[in-house]
Amino acid sequence: MKATITVLPGDGIGPEVTAQAVRVLEKVAAKYGHDFTFHEALMGGIAIDKTGQPLPDETLRSAEQSDAILLGAVGGPQWSDPTAKVRPEQGLLGIRKHFELFANLRPVKAYPALAQHTPLRAELLDGVDMLFVRELTGGLYFGPRQEQGDGDSAYDTEIYSVPEVERVAHVAFRAAQGRRKQVTSVDKANVLAAMRLWRRTVVKVHEDYSDVALDHVLVDACTMYLVTRPASFDVILASNMFGDILSDEASVLAGSLGMLPSASLGSSTFGLYEPIHGSAPDIAGQGKANPTGTILSAAMLLRYSLGLDAEAKAVENAVEQTLAAGARTADIAPKGGAWISTNEFAETVLGCL
Numbered sequence: 167m168k169a170t171i172t173v174l175p176g177d178g179i180g181p182e183v184t185a186q187a188v189r190v191l192e193k194v195a196a197k198y199g200h201d202f203t204f205h206e207a208l209m210g211g212i213a214i215d216k217t218g219q220p221l222p223d224e225t226l227r228s229a230e231q232s233d234a235i236l237l238g239a240v241g242g243p244q245w246s247d248p249t250a251k252v253r254p255e256q257g258l259l260g261i262r263k264h265f266e267l268f269a270n271l272r273p274v275k276a277y278p279a280l281a282q283h284t285p286l287r288a289e290l291l292d293g294v295d296m297l298f299v300r301e302l303t304g305g306l307y308f309g310p311r312q313e314q315g316d317g318d319s320a321y322d323t324e325i326y327s328v329p330e331v332e333r334v335a336h337v338a339f340r341a342a343q344g345r346r347k348q349v350t351s352v353d354k355a356n357v358l359a360a361m362r363l364w365r366r367t368v369v370k371v372h373e374d375y376s377d378v379a380l381d382h383v384l385v386d387a388c389t390m391y392l393v394t395r396p397a398s399f400d401v402i403l404a405s406n407m408f409g410d411i412l413s414d415e416a417s418v419l420a421g422s423l424g425m426l427p428s429a430s431l432g433s434s435t436f437g438l439y440e441p442i443h444g445s446a447p448d449i450a451g452q453g454k455a456n457p458t459g460t461i462l463s464a465a466m467l468l469r470y471s472l473g474l475d476a477e478a479k480a481v482e483n484a485v486e487q488t489l490a491a492g493a494r495t496a497d498i499a500p501k502g503g504a505w506i507s508t509n510e511f512a513e514t515v516l517g518c519l
């Protein structure tokens with residue numbers, strides 16, 4: 167198939183990790199007979215330096231003409247002045263908003279070989295393979311708010327509409343159909359009205375997916391289950407705030423921030439794919455960045471935007487084989503043990519592919 171991918175390397179280790187993911191996509195194209203075109207564009211701090219804007223129009227136009235976006239990371243100390251008019255993160259928020267990317271997908275997988283890098287006992291990590299589907303453009307983070315400067319009260323409001331919950335619930339059920347067919351919806355329906363609407367709507371959407379099992383867990387209980395029985399989850403569907411908190415809690419199960427991919431999707435197949443980590447300025451330019459999160463984001467791009475599931479699985483298998491063979495970047499190497507560079511790690515993935 168023919169596809170166009172906009173690549174936004176961004177700042178810090180962003181260019182290092184996206185370069186490796188592009189190599190993997192090029193290898194996939196050669197092996198499976200696809201024709202991928204890559205357009206590199208500016209976003210984040212580097213875009214501010216070159217154009218004065220974190221998300222230049224030219225970048226948006228390029229993205230609009232492509233099937234998907236692959237992003238590294240944005241930000242760094244040189245652009246972190248909180249009083250600055252333009253900040254790198256505005257690029258990220260701007261692009262999510264422009265394309266109405268309302269569903270954030272974050273798979274979390276535990277690799278037995280990396281158990282020593284997690285705070286849990288190895289036997290609890292056995293079989294951990296879950297997918298968070300987080301609502302990304304509504305709820306508490308976007309509701310009416312009032313901040314009283316020096317006053318003695320302030321509020322934020324959680325509002326969800328039925329269509330907002332429906333569309334993200336469909337994403338979760340469809341994702342579950344391609345996995346272990348189990349959705350756990352997280353809410354606080356015992357206390358919050360918006361969460362009662364959430365549960366009611368999810369139950370209704372479930373009627374279209376008789377092949378998928380649905381259960382409901384209160385968010386407070388979910389925080390416990392994520393560490394007491396993490397392997398029991400398949401797809402976890404959550405609101406903006408609950409998904410934000412729970413997916414960060416679960417991320418420690420993978421052993422390093424550098425391991426985890428994500429996808430942000432809207433109502434079409436177009437999506438934005440990026441590792442969950444930031445620009446890691448402390449290790450930029452040293453060959454220490456773990457490219458796994460970005461390579462696995464490229465696998466998600468193949469699956470969700472291009473519909474190439476076999477190719478996505480091949481990339482995921484290649485990453486697993488690479489880890490099983492003992493290849494380790496600095497962040498996942500045993501204490502004082504040997505590690506290989508970003509480039510060498512990606513070479514091993516390419517070899518496995």
Ligand code: NAD
Nearest residue numbers: 239240241242423424443444445446447448449455456497
């Ligand atoms: P960070 O994720 O960049 O780094 C946290 C720690 O994890 C650092 O010690 C870093 O070296 C390590 N780390 C992160 N990714 C790694 C990888 N792939 N391989 C090996 N080690 C890795 O978070 P931070 O330090 O809080 O933020 C740094 C900058 O990134 C800030 O400017 C922040 O605003 C920005 N940021 C951007 C995004 C994004 O672009 N989506 C997300 C988070 C933070």
